[in-house]
Amino acid sequence: MVNFTLSPIDQVINKLSIRQSIREQRKRQEQAEIEWASKQITEKLKTLEAYQNATKILSYAAMPLEIQTSTIHQKAREEGKQVAYPLMGPNEGEMTFYEVDRLEELEVHYYGSLAIKEPNPSCHTLIIPSKGDIMLVPGLAFDRKGGRIGYGGGFYDRYLIKYPFLYTIGVGQKFQLLETVPMEETDQLLKALLISDKSWGCEEIQVI
Numbered sequence: 001m002v003n004f005t006l007s008p009i010d011q012v013i014n015k016l017s018i019r020q021s022i023r024e025q026r027k028r029q030e031q032a033e034i035e036w037a038s039k040q041i042t043e044k045l046k047t048l049e050a051y052q053n054a055t056k057i058l059s060y061a062a063m064p065l066e067i068q069t070s071t072i073h074q075k076a077r078e079e080g081k082q083v084a085y086p087l088m089g090p091n092e093g094e095m096t097f098y099e100v101d102r103l104e105e106l107e108v109h110y111y112g113s114l115a116i117k118e119p120n121p122s123c124h125t126l127i128i129p130s131k132g133d134i135m136l137v138p139g140l141a142f143d144r145k146g147g148r149i150g151y152g153g154g155f156y157d158r159y160l161i162k163y164p165f166l167y168t169i170g171v172g173q174k175f176q177l178l179e180t181v182p183m184e185e186t187d188q189l190l191k192a193l194l195i196s197d198k199s200w201g202c203e204e205i206q207v208i
């Protein structure tokens with residue numbers, strides 16, 4: 001019988017080539033396309049019951065080529081929701097979330113070629129998620145089973161082991177939705193996806 005399962009090293013190589021390919025496709029996009037996609041996702045998110053009922057939103061400070069989250073921040077704050085942003089470290093793969101009132105309070109930190117805006121633990125309050133909270137999860141690639149590939153730090157997988165009840169929503173564009181993404185044992189599945197596409201706006205994909 002033929003065994004189609006990839007060895008662990010082949011899985012890592014496979015993930016690496018997917019990361020590279022999606023990053024190249026993203027670079028070829030016009031800023032206007034990213035803004036349009038972000039608007040579609042923002043509008044769809046607002047209609048979701050999970051969003052409407054949530055008191056805390058674990059968001060992310062988008063880098064220029066990612067789905068933008070600043071309008072979500074503004075809307076959520078207007079509705080009295082708490083919005084939190086990730087901070088990496090101090091231990092390997094560790095990530096925590098801090099409540100942020102205004103996006104200008106975030107501070108840029110450089111990780112290789114990535115410039116990520118993060119909260120400052122000496123001015124922001126640590127957020128401990130509770131049931132009913134939602135998390136917007138950035139990523140490079142997703143699949144309909146809730147599989148996800150990020151930048152390869154394992155930050156979200158480690159965080160989600162601690163808070164498996166979080167309603168996790170992966171956000172991205174159609175070219176980021178693959179037939180299947182390679183999964184490792186430590187990978188945590190997302191619960192839903194919001195995927196935008198030029199022709200149909202934004203599709204909500206429920207995993208559970």
Ligand SMILES: Nc1nc2c(c(=O)[nH]1)N(C=O)[C@@H](CNc1ccc(C(=O)N[C@@H](CCC(=O)O)C(=O)O)cc1)CN2
Nearest residue numbers: 060061062063086111112113114138150151152153155
């Ligand atoms: N906007 C945003 N914030 C986010 C994420 C994200 O995807 N988007 N993350 C999602 O997980 C976390 C950050 N994840 C990271 C994962 C790996 C590396 C990393 O390996 N950096 C390399 C250089 C990479 C490069 O240059 O391309 C390094 O530090 O040397 C950095 C951040 C938390 N914050």
Ligand SMILES: Nc1ncnc2c1ncn2[C@@H]1O[C@H](COP(=O)(O)OP(=O)(O)OP(=O)(O)O)[C@@H](O)[C@H]1O
Nearest residue numbers: 148149150151152153154155156157158161186187
């Ligand atoms: N709970 C965990 N404990 C120890 N190692 C882990 C855990 N979760 C993930 N890892 C390891 O972290 C590394 C990166 O994981 P992976 O490739 O899934 O990252 P990613 O999901 O793309 O990254 P990110 O979440 O930061 O965007 C892998 O070597 C993986 O085995």
